[in-house]
């Protein structure tokens with residue numbers, strides 16, 4: 648869709664002028680955000696995380712599957728394999744639920760027996776499980792670069808807009824499929840379960856946030872092209888991020904706060920279109936993520952990386968982050 652340039656200019660002026668409104672409790676929907684994080688002791692912060700995580704599991708209609716986590720067989724089928732530069736790439740199928748299977752791409756380094764660090768790589772709207780390996784895209788082939796650098800990688804599809812199984816939710820099914828990728832990684836002796844991370848761009852940045860928020864075993868997260876406030880996404884965005892009850896509980900900084908104190912890098916480009924994931928909104932959102940990292944004693948574990956690009960991965964920053972957080976065994 649083409650956007651009128653005057654409208655674009657007006658929107659961008661409005662975003663700058665109105666930005667301070669979003670910083671505090673002045674947002675009209677904020678009054679409903681009853682789980683908004685505020686400073687507290689470390690023990691209370693952990694309790695708050697547990698409470699919000701539990702509420703999200705219920706809103707996402709995932710309680711029954713979460714109860715079965717670790718018991719559901721993976722029923723792995725190998726479909727194809729090929730050698731790439733420094734790694735072996737496999738096309739697999741695994742069971743997501745007892746009645747539904749998903750296709751995944753899995754890579755492991757050609758040399759060595761591990762245990763290797765691993766990263767769940769997540770694509771955005773219009774993408775596929777393969778696109779994160781493609782160096783000619785906005786993803787910069789980050790999954791390929793991680794695979795070449797000695798990480799195990801895995802990728803599946805999260806771009807669907809229909810709910811597959813009755814009684815589920817869209818975000819719940821997307822998240823569950825990523826959790827199953829993690830289950831697969833944890834089943835492998837060549838993966839170091841203490842060093843499993845995730846990364847994604849756009850919808851992939853959103854789903855990387857959800858994955859790390861809901862699975863406390865995710866050790867490090869890169870969420871690119873997504874950090875903002877929900878008010879900003881009410882217009883000009885595909886509404887697939889929304890589900891019943893979410894806005895009444897939380898805003899994105901609260902969901903990111905579930906990742907604390909584990910390392911988190913958010914990336915936002917200075918050339919993002921004004922109606923998208925602009926740095927000014929990312930800064931406002933990040934100011935609401937930092938408090939829980941302070942309360943949990945790891946203020947430096949969270950970073951907002953504002954880069955010179957647009958809606959894209961900053962590859963060097965991503966590789967550097969995982970080198971610092973996952974490459975070396977703690």
Ligand SMILES: [Zn+2]
Pocket residue numbers: 772808885886887888
């Ligand atoms: Zn969508």
